[in-house]
Amino acid sequence: MGVRGLRTYLIQNNFLANISFQNTTVIIDGMNICNSLFDHRHNDKFPCADYNAFARRCRLFFKALQKNGIRAYVVFDGGSERNGRKLRTRLQRKQNVINDVKEGRYGKLPAFGVDIFIEVLDELEIPRACTAFDADVEIAVLAKKWNCPIMSNDSDFFVFQLEAGCILMPDLYYAEPVTENSINVKFFQYEYFLKEKNILQNRIPIMAAIMGNDYMERSTLLRFYREKRWYDHAQRPNDILSWIKTFGNSPNITDRVINDAFGDVDQSTNDVNALKAAIDDYHVNEFSTFDLDMFFKKNTFNQVHFNDYYGNRLPDWFTEGLLCCSIQSSFLQDAFLLHRVVFTCQWEDLELPSATFCSRYIRQVVYGIAVASAGEGNIDIHFVEHDRDGDRCWPFVVVPIREVKGFGMLPDIHTITDMSVEVRQRLFLACFGIKPAHMENIEMTDAVVSVILCMSFWLKHAEPNVGEKHVDALLVGVIYLHMKSMVCEDKCKNMCASIRKACIDMGESALANIERDLFKKYDHRPYGDWDSNIMHAFAQFHTCYKDILRLNKVLRNPFKSASAVVLLNNNFAYNLFLDLHLNGVRVENVLGNQRSHFQLLFASLKKKIMRLSKAV
Numbered sequence: 001m002g003v004r005g006l007r008t009y010l011i012q013n014n015f016l017a018n019i020s021f022q023n024t025t026v027i028i029d030g031m032n033i034c035n036s037l038f039d040h041r042h043n044d045k046f047p048c049a050d051y052n053a054f055a056r057r058c059r060l061f062f063k064a065l066q067k068n069g070i071r072a073y074v075v076f077d078g079g080s081e082r083n084g085r086k087l088r089t090r091l092q093r094k095q096n097v098i099n100d101v102k103e104g105r106y107g108k109l110p111a112f113g114v115d116i117f118i119e120v121l122d123e124l125e126i127p128r129a130c131t132a133f134d135a136d137v138e139i140a141v142l143a144k145k146w147n148c149p150i151m152s153n154d155s156d157f158f159v160f161q162l163e164a165g166c167i168l169m170p171d172l173y174y175a176e177p178v179t180e181n182s183i184n185v186k187f188f189q190y191e192y193f194l195k196e197k198n199i200l201q202n203r204i205p206i207m208a209a210i211m212g213n214d215y216m217e218r219s220t221l222l223r224f225y226r227e228k229r230w231y232d233h234a235q236r237p238n239d240i241l242s243w244i245k246t247f248g249n250s251p252n253i254t255d256r257v258i259n260d261a262f263g264d265v266d267q268s269t270n271d272v273n274a275l276k277a278a279i280d281d282y283h284v285n286e287f288s289t290f291d292l293d294m295f296f297k298k299n300t301f302n303q304v305h306f307n308d309y310y311g312n313r314l315p316d317w318f319t320e321g322l323l324c325c326s327i328q329s330s331f332l333q334d335a336f337l338l339h340r341v342v343f344t345c346q347w348e349d350l351e352l353p354s355a356t357f358c359s360r361y362i363r364q365v366v367y368g369i370a371v372a373s374a375g376e377g378n379i380d381i382h383f384v385e386h387d388r389d390g391d392r393c394w395p396f397v398v399v400p401i402r403e404v405k406g407f408g409m410l411p412d413i414h415t416i417t418d419m420s421v422e423v424r425q426r427l428f429l430a431c432f433g434i435k436p437a438h439m440e441n442i443e444m445t446d447a448v449v450s451v452i453l454c455m456s457f458w459l460k461h462a463e464p465n466v467g468e469k470h471v472d473a474l475l476v477g478v479i480y481l482h483m484k485s486m487v488c489e490d491k492c493k494n495m496c497a498s499i500r501k502a503c504i505d506m507g508e509s510a511l512a513n514i515e516r517d518l519f520k521k522y523d524h525r526p527y528g529d530w531d532s533n534i535m536h537a538f539a540q541f542h543t544c545y546k547d548i549l550r551l552n553k554v555l556r557n558p559f560k561s562a563s564a565v566v567l568l569n570n571n572f573a574y575n576l577f578l579d580l581h582l583n584g585v586r587v588e589n590v591l592g593n594q595r596s597h598f599q600l601l602f603a604s605l606k607k608k609i610m611r612l613s614k615a616v
Contacts, residue, residue: 004212007155009237015193020182021167023069027143029135029152030076030128034117036153036169037061038109050571051116051564052484058120059490068183073296074121074128076325077135079333085277089214090342091386095393098345102391106347111542112564118325119563123493127296130325132289137281142292144285158188159208159282161201165189203244206257209278210240216278220271224261254279290323308336312373315414327553335383336370342386346539349532354388355539358461360398362547365410365431366554367400372412406430416556424558431551432457438615442608447562448496450548451478452605456612458544466537472587473577474541475606479591479598481566483515494563502597514592522575538573
């Protein structure tokens, strides 16, 4: 959500005070702050996926809060609501991302941004939870119960009646280390605004709704503005406040506002319902589904449960995984509850099919598990994927896969718990056309399994086709990122064991030298314009790995998974690929002498990838 123009209005009219922030509890709007930490100002023309840098920025931010005695509780949005009331807004935002890519701008959070953000929260032991649906109202209710401020750049929180107020996220991640004894922030206090504007508190939600949020069609509001002659955008908030005051202390002000805004119309029209919803959401004082207060204090879910698309109750492990962020996937929630998902365009070639098409088969397996409880007799089963088609966001109908060759009929989500790890591993491998015999000499407990499977699948299914040089660039990048993590103070905890061992065996001095040389050569922004065709190839790998992790989670993690911090870096992969492809550099010369630990490891992993790609 977000009220159009409200934050700018409050800042320009000095309604945000500068205060010293320390020694308190704060509730953090997880998705909003995660996106803000990615810092679009520095990445607007740069399709960055340097998750190591992003993790470092998140770490600095939360360590600064901890240093100043600020106890943070982070709350994330869940999935989409069944009534689809925000679907239009969500699709428009996805279209905006496509438009940005078309114009050469890409400052959006990359595919694994939220995953990295949560990893940092776990590392620093910061409590976090995910609401069932949109988090704004639930965050506001928790803030009222705890009488503490909310940290968010979302202007909706200026409208909720929060006694402890709302603060904007400070820029703590530019300077390291943070040495101040307090943090200066911009703070909005609801009561002060009411007093200065001489207006009743229940009028502010009306002001916000008429200014426009996720519920209101912009065209409807513009028509209303023209009728009222509110042409000056900067003056419009004051015009709206003056108009609201004309209704005096009327107890039925919402009805009067609707009559004045829409005239004598049917009270059940979409515009009227949208305006009522836009106003009512700001008056909620109780949790709608998930008692965050109880969860954070006693780690209980208060008997929360989800029903799937057919009304069957989903297993508790799945629901709890969603709510405590161990699964953290609005995709999985939407797939199981709604049979409808929405994808965000990456930095890719808009003239080619969406990067998500490469791994659609993996998602069809997930969908097959989601519909297994419907029974074989129900043949009219499909899912809708809102995805990119050219430069437009478009719905695609996708049919789930019900049976996997080499395994049989897919299980439903309830029976997965009864399956042994070995059976779940066999099912996982069968989804890629791989038999356990194909995994000879591969340690099944190593997170490198997921990486090998992903690269082999991507090599086989990417469109346009990718070749060995693409694999070389990504695989050397994986080894380099493990080195980078090993020489850093804050080492990634979710690494590939075999690559980590090679780093240790190399020795600290030699490891640091190789890492430094690779950093200088390849870990920087490319010179000149990005080649969208190359970026499209790597975007497909990102979506493949994302979907592999989703399938792994649905099957209750039969395989370990490595963090994107040690797997993905667009700068490195892009620059190395150019060096290999255009300059004729031999990959054997990139990782040191031919008998080095990394050279032997690279050769071994690549051999496995190439072998499995022929089996997939």
